[in-house]
Amino acid sequence: xxxxxxxxxxxxxxxxxxxxxxxxxxxxxxxxxxxxxxxxxxxxxxxxxxxxxxxxxxxxxxxxxxxxxxxxxxxxxxxxxxxxxxxxxxxxxxxxxxxxxxxxxxxxxxxxxxxxxxxxxxxxxxxxxxxxxxxxxxxxxxxxxxxxxxxxxxxxxxxxxxxxxxxxxxxxxxxxxxxxxxxxxxxxxxxxxxxxxxxxxxxxxxxxxxxxxxxxxxxxxxxxxxxxxxxxxxxxxxxxxxxxxxxxxxxxxxxxxxxxxxxxxxxxxxxxxxxxxxxxxxxxxxxxxxxxxxxxxxxxxxxxxxxxxxxxxxxxxxxxxxxxxxxxxxxxxxxxxxxxxxxxxxxxxxxxxxxxxxxxxxxxxxxxxxxxxxxxxxxxxxxxxxxxxxxxxxxxxxxxxxxxxxxxxxxxxxxxxxxxxxxxxxxxxxxxxxxxxxxxxxxxxxxxxxxxxxxxxxxxxxxxxxxxxxxxxxxxxxxxxxxxxxxxxxxxxxxxxxxxxxxxxxxxxxxxxxxxxxxxxxxxxxxxxxxxxxxxxxxxxxxxxxxxxxxxxxxxxxxxxxxx
Amino acid sequence: xxxxxxxxxxxxxxxxxxxxxxxxxxxxxxxxxxxxxxxxxxxxxxxxxxxxxxxxxxxxxxxxxxxxxxx
Numbered sequence: 189x190x191x192x193x194x195x196x197x198x199x200x201x202x203x204x205x206x207x208x209x210x211x212x213x214x215x216x217x218x219x220x221x222x223x224x225x226x227x228x229x230x231x232x233x234x235x236x237x238x239x240x241x242x243x244x245x246x247x248x249x250x251x252x253x254x255x256x257x258x259x260x261x262x263x264x265x266x267x268x269x270x271x272x273x274x275x276x277x278x279x280x281x282x283x284x285x286x287x288x289x290x291x292x293x294x295x296x297x298x299x300x301x302x303x304x305x306x307x308x309x310x311x312x313x314x315x316x317x318x319x320x321x322x323x324x325x326x327x328x329x330x331x332x333x334x335x336x337x338x339x340x341x342x343x344x345x346x347x348x349x350x351x352x353x354x355x356x357x358x359x360x361x362x363x364x365x366x367x368x369x370x371x372x373x374x375x376x377x378x379x380x381x382x383x384x385x386x387x388x389x390x391x392x393x394x395x396x397x398x399x400x401x402x403x404x405x406x407x408x409x410x411x412x413x414x415x416x417x418x419x420x421x422x423x424x425x426x427x428x429x430x431x432x433x434x435x436x437x438x439x440x441x442x443x444x445x446x447x448x449x450x451x452x453x454x455x456x457x458x459x460x461x462x463x464x465x466x467x468x469x470x471x472x473x474x475x476x477x478x479x480x481x482x483x484x485x486x487x488x489x490x491x492x493x494x495x496x497x498x499x500x501x502x503x504x505x506x507x508x509x510x511x512x513x514x515x516x517x518x519x520x521x522x523x524x525x526x527x528x529x530x531x532x533x534x535x536x537x538x539x540x541x542x543x544x545x546x547x548x549x550x551x552x553x554x555x556x557x558x559x560x561x562x563x564x565x566x567x568x569x570x571x572x573x574x575x576x577x578x579x580x581x582x583x584x585x586x587x588x589x590x591x592x593x594x595x596x597x598x599x600x601x602x603x604x605x606x607x608x609x610x611x612x613x614x615x616x617x618x619x620x621x622x623x624x625x626x627x628x629x630x631x632x633x634x635x636x637x638x639x640x641x642x643x644x645x646x647x648x649x650x651x652x653x654x655x656x657x658x659x660x661x662x663x664x665x666x667x668x669x670x671x672x673x674x675x676x677x678x679x680x681x682x683x684x685x686x687x688x689x690x691x692x693x694x695x696x697x698x699x700x701x702x703x704x705x706x707x708x709x710x711x712x713x714x715x716x717x718x719x720x721x722x723x724x725x726x727x728x729x730x731x732x733x734x735x736x737x738x739x740x741x742x743x744x745x746x747x748x749x750x751x752x
Numbered sequence: 753x754x755x756x757x758x759x760x761x762x763x764x765x766x767x768x769x770x771x772x773x774x775x776x777x778x779x780x781x782x783x784x785x786x787x788x789x790x791x792x793x794x795x796x797x798x799x800x801x802x803x804x805x806x807x808x809x810x811x812x813x814x815x816x817x818x819x820x821x822x823x
Binding site for chain 1: 764768770771772773774775776777778779782786
């Protein structure tokens, strides 16, 4: 029952490979919730077990509202027309009426085996290139709550760019993963970082296993373990590499990986590199996961029917394209029932959710020792770079000698390590101030405010009300481009994402809120969004705004108990 | 005064048309090609329906009535 995953080879503007869309073709004007249909307003019968906070979490709605039918029709129409013109332009290029800017073989090599496959790049050549001034914009300042963007012009419709030399100053930054505002260059805050740079220098010039194991690394590992409430942790120099280099060390051939539909490319790459069998379950859908688990336990490995050596469930804390939060209590209950392991990637949720910023385990009130492998990155909430894996001491000790990243990759640089140390101490309150806690609360405030105002205005927003990642659905390719350009003209920098990082009909603009955003900035952004929403006709939501979140029935026909 | 608002409104409608059909991302000469093809086909549809639909409908009704009468 291996399910093949569709792949694209086009460049992913945001580094995320979206595998498959659960078809949104149900003729419901109501919102479809997490793969369940919205049955008529049943009162949610709370789960019989579980701490009160986790019961509340179950009733927090995550909405994935469907747009009106005409929106989907118009999106396909837009793509169809641009595709036709793409064929037309390709024809002109082939005939020679138009100069070809893309890579071509030399005249002498035309008879050889082709080096460049023309059709594979059709989408890149004919749609992405036309509008690529909306991505890769060069920034010339710190990516804090406001930043400076360099202005660039293109004489030949975005095939080449040239900088004019002028900068667009004080653009409000709604795209950086700066959740707690630690991307700052204030001299006072960075004093310890400067001291460590004086002490250790910048380069480590070795791997962790050889000569690169500095005392500061051990200090950080202990702090991370204390922060998360686990026995031990290990840090790595690069967040993406933490996933892709460590999953092969944990699972191998004969193991089974159950991975969520919308997992990040790093998790998928790690899973593929490991050589284990990969089954994909629908996004956040516990019935799908349970069905796969039962199948795994009952039938075992494909031909021999031996039991799987290991079953590993891979999920993320917050999915950055949707803004949805994983249903962790359900997954922990399932894993205990079917004896599987859980790998939780908290890249976006560590530091950003939870009353004290400890991530989704704290959000749901769970015991951190329930999760076998906790992984996270320092890029987002801590303003540094790198990742960690935390869990039991045996696990981390095993990874110290068996992980590719530990053995071959260069260790984390000292100033970066010190930045993480100071950020984490700030969040935990160990530096004697309440700045960290204030930031966590400010982020939660900003998230609540921003999301509720956007829903009031009538935009379609995906995701959980707690997540600081807010995707606004734009759908049509023309509107996506116009939106990005118009926002930059109003001095707001946003990230827009389209195919292939998202399903083809669901292009979106993704806002990442930060604790460093003041209410004035958010009000400015909301005001501009309101105007643009009217100007470009982006307010597709047909839900009437209600002051309280709707109660939905979550536990349709799942047959597991939570009190394990 | 009204004329200026009308012009602005028509400009906004044209902008919406560009966005919805996806023409917005194309170069100006491509937009002209698409616009000419689209509007000429719309014009042809309108002319055809004006010139032929009443005649066809009347003929169809006649034959229907005759068929019913002959029975």
